Amino acid sequence: MRILKGMLVSTVAITAFTGLGKTTHIVSAASNNSVVQQKEANVEKKDEKQIIVKFKNEINLPYEDGIEKRIKHEKNDVVLENFFSEFPDLTLTRLFTSVSPEEIQNLDKNAKTDNNNSSSNLLNYYTVQVSKNVQAERLVEKLKQSPLIEDVYIKELENLTPPEIQLPNLSLNPYDDPRFENQGYLKEAPYGINASYAWGIKGGDGKGITFVDMEYGWLLNHEDLINQNIELMSGRNLDQHVGHGTSVLGVVSAEDNNIGNIGITPKATVKVISQIRDNGQYNTADAILSAVNNLNAGDVLLLEAQSSYVGYGKQYLPVEVQPDVFDAIRTGTDKGIIIIEAGANGSNDLDQFKDINGKQVLNRNSKDFKDSGAIMVGAGSSTVPHERLWFSNHGSRIDVYGWGENVDTTSAESSRSILNLYTSRFNGTSSASPIIAGAATSIQSIAKERLGQPYKPNELRAILSNTNTGTQSKNPSVDRIGVLPDLKAILSNLGFKSNASDSESEHPQTGQITEQEPNNQSIQANILDFNATIKGNLNNNDNVDVYTFNIDSQRNIDISTLNEKQIGMTWTLYHESDLQNYVAYGQNDGNMIKGKYEAKPGKYYLYVYKYENKNGSYSLNVK
Structure with a gap:
């Protein structure tokens, strides 16, 4: 066997998994049953580490278990010969076991056809089990001496993003989903992503696109998910964090029915894939590659995970900081898969992050920047104006943000015995990322329906992160967390018009503005007098009051609203020349909602909203 051959990249991983006990409840994809629980006694806790070894580009190794025997036999590298002689119990096994070598070759070949800067060859990733009494750092130093090796490092265990941080004319009918009113992230900008506007466009419900959530626990027979027939693609469905995965699925895929929530794209095909592989090992890169191999260009893969890193402790980082995971992600985006990556809950400035080689791989302004092609998500507040939440990573690598708190969605307990649990407190980059995944799925479905093909990953990332169509x-x-995508502004900018009728839309449209009352009667906007205090109530399904006033000459106006019951409430201001985009909005200051605007002449419309399912009252003054 010739080890030196061609321009291939070899990687050896010395691997481990931690965190599972002997009585873990699992569901295996191989069981052909995504709902029934199983007891699995052979999934045990292992205190082991991973070392990743990356050979230089000209190295080629056959993709087979026990490859160290060939390395020793060929005698091409004295360092590696001595290494395996000193540690005879170590055996190299394949890292990627869910995808055949032939399929990996095809993925790599297709990626290189479309992109000259495609990811590394994945066929030479291997794993070795190392017990806790072996010093991994010592092994790393020895392997660094090999002339065949390009890079070697200890792989930190990726961690699931924590679940807690201490009626228009539409294709869907959200109004019969009783928790829809709590889902403020679906509402119009600047509060949410304006999902209702997308639902008024054919394809906006996600039909024709496959959405996959990667983590390792879900309640797939939850009452608001069961009819989605969600498939476990591969890996094991564990009780650990089952509520987390169930909450993620609810944001994107909760059914359009008369119970619970409604997902952003409930008509998309839904699948899940577990980081806990069929062999019981924790292997994020293998899970990603397995999903990528079974998805089509334009489909959406959500990475609900984060990573530890040497020197960072619990200041978690995006999973792509691990090179094997980066390469798996890049293989997916090269294929045309839309990959949404949680930016992680580490409070880190990602521009300042340096990998073990001292390179700023997450800084877009650095010569060392490495682009996986994934859309990376930060976490913003649920209140307007949205601000970065304290735990969210930030920097030039973050493309967009979603709500990182107070997200209303489906939930579950580890016992899996209750099928109708919900939460209004899902948070972290965990809650932000599925909001973006849902928006991405909606846009891709519309593009496929209207244009005949979905957008490419770089195109969709540019669309979602456009500061002109998102809420800053x-x-x-x-x-430095990007923008919250506004589907109305995005789709309008792309030339897609919603079928939502003007009278029922929550945004002002054209001409005389009317307000839709709960009794289905429409009234004209209320005329507002300057310097007069106006009392108003927003009760039950009466979510908005509309006011209008005229400005004769340019002047500064001061708008203040006393939020008397301190519910979720704010206001937005529109000029008659552009009824699609607000010119000012209220900022919360205690129980006051305030804002100033230098107004040009013309007619204005002021919308006072509530975005919480509670009754409220207010006092409004404009001067």
Whole structure:
């Protein structure tokens, strides 16, 4: 066997999994049953580590278990010969076991056809089990001496993103889903992503696109998910964090029915894939590659995970900081898969992050920047204006943000015995990322329906992160978490018009503005007098009051609203020349909602909203 051959990349991983006990409840994809629980006695806790070894580009190894025997036999590298002689119990096994070598070759070949900068060859990733009494650092130092090796490092265990941080004319009918009113992230900008606008466009419900959630626990027979017939693609469905995965699925895929929530794209095909592989090992890269191999260009893969890293402790980082995971992600985006990656809950400035080689791989302005092609998500507040939440990673690598708190969605307990649990407190980049995944799925479905093909990963990332069509955070230069996508602004900019009728839309449209009352009667906007205090109530399904006033000459106006019951409430202001985009919005200051605007002449419309399913009252003053 010739080890030196061609321009291939070889990687050896010395691997481990931690965190499972002997009585873990699992569901295996191989069982052909995604709902029934099983007891699995052979999934045990292992205190082991992973070492990743990356050979230089010209190295080629056959993809087979026990490859160390060939390395020793060929005698091409004295360092590696001595290494395996000193540690005879170590055996190299394949890292990627869910995808055949032939399929991996095809993925790599297709990626290189479309992209000259495609990811590394994945066929030479291997794993070795190392017991806790072996010093991994010592092994790393020995392997670094090999002239065949390009890079070697200890792989930190990726961690699931924690679940807690201490009626228009539409294809869907959200109004019979009783918790829809709690789902503020679905509402119009600047509060949410304006999912209702997308639902008024054919394809906006996600039909024709496959959405996959990667983590390792879900209640797939939850009452608001069961009819989605969600498939476990591969790996094991564990009780650990089952509520987390169930909450993620609810944001994107809760059914359009008369119970619970409604997902952003409930008509998309839904699948899940577990980081706990069929062999019981924790292997994020293998899970990603397995999903990528079974998805088509334009489909959406959500990575609900985060990673530890040497020197960072519990200041978690995006999973792509691990090179094997980066390469798996890049293989997916090269194929055309839309990959949504949680930016992680580490409070880190990602521009300052340096990998073990001292490179700023997450800084877009650095010569060392490495682009996986994934859309990376930060976490913003649920209140307007949205500001970066304290735990969210931030920096130039973050493309967009979603709500990182107070997300209302499906839930579950580890016992799996209750099928109708919900939460209004799902949070973290965990809750932000499925909001973006849902928006991405909606846009891809519309593009496939209207254009005949979905957008490419780089195209969709540019669309979602466009500052002209997204809601910027409170202080963009400080927050550095991108924008919250506004589906109405995005789809309008792309030339897709919603079928939502003007009279029922929650946004002002054209001409005389009317307000839809709960009794289905429409009234004209209320005329507002300057310097007069106006009392108003927003009760039950009466979510908005509309006011209008005229400005004769340019002047500064000061709008203040006393939120008397301190519910979720704010206001937005529109000029008659552009009834699609607000010119000002209220900022919360205690129980006051305030804002100033230098108004040009013309007619204005002021919308006072509530975005919480509670009754409220207010006092409004404009001067």
